[in-house]
Amino acid sequence: MRRQVHSKEVKAAALKRLADRGVTIEDIAEVVYLMQAPYHVGLKIESCIESVNAVLEKREIQHALLVGTELDILAEKGMLSEPLQSIVANDEGLFGCDETLALGSVFGYGSIAVTTFGHLDKQKVGIIKRLDTKRGNGIHTFLDDLVASIAASASSRMAHRLRDEEEAEREKNMNLDPENNDQQAG
Numbered sequence: 001m002r003r004q005v006h007s008k009e010v011k012a013a014a015l016k017r018l019a020d021r022g023v024t025i026e027d028i029a030e031v032v033y034l035m036q037a038p039y040h041v042g043l044k045i046e047s048c049i050e051s052v053n054a055v056l057e058k059r060e061i062q063h064a065l066l067v068g069t070e071l072d073i074l075a076e077k078g079m080l081s082e083p084l085q086s087i088v089a090n091d092e093g094l095f096g097c098d099e100t101l102a103l104g105s106v107f108g109y110g111s112i113a114v115t116t117f118g119h120l121d122k123q124k125v126g127i128i129k130r131l132d133t134k135r136g137n138g139i140h141t142f143l144d145d146l147v148a149s150i151a152a153s154a155s156s157r158m159a160h161r162l163r164d165e166e167e168a169e170r171e172k173n174m175n176l177d178p179e180n181n182d183q184q185a186g
Contacts, residue, residue, distance in 0.1 A: 017069045018065065025056075030045070032154045048154065054154070068143060069143055069146070099121060102121075106152050109152070112159050113155070120152055132144045
């Protein structure tokens with residue numbers, strides 16, 4: 001009989017995997033902050049943390065984290081067959097499976113997430129730079145891209161929420177403006 005894995009177990013495993021690989025929610029939130037601060041006056045890191053946590057609630061993200069980090073770990077142990085072992089261990093430039101896995105996770109957050117992911121993948125901002133296999137210790141061929149996808153998704157989520165808040169504020173102000181109310185009544 002096959003075992004159905006409860007979503008709480010999957011989430012806990014994904015969060016533990018991030019922590020075990022040296023990535024904190026705050027690390028990812030710092031990247032989100034850098035991406036959103038120019039567009040969000042008065043942005044607080046707490047809002048970025050909240051957005052990262054919301055993205056990490058998505059089962060698709062959790063699954064991608066588990067698969068990608070498992071491949072990184074197996075490569076560190078030399079347990080992948082050749083030539084995949086060398087490709088993953090060296091984070092070869094033409095190997096796009098790491099980006100493909102991560103990119104699949106951002107599609108739920110729209111074009112802002114996709115373009116932000118592309119930027120983060122190329123610029124290697126914050127924790128992403130530290131994780132980049134070519135620059136750090138260990139093999140994080142998949143993890144650096146997955147962290148970029150989480151940050152990109154959280155950034156996009158915040159951008160959309162900011163627009164929603166701005167529109168709600170404008171509507172509220174329009175409803176409070178007596179001159180506007182007179183025009184609507186007439």
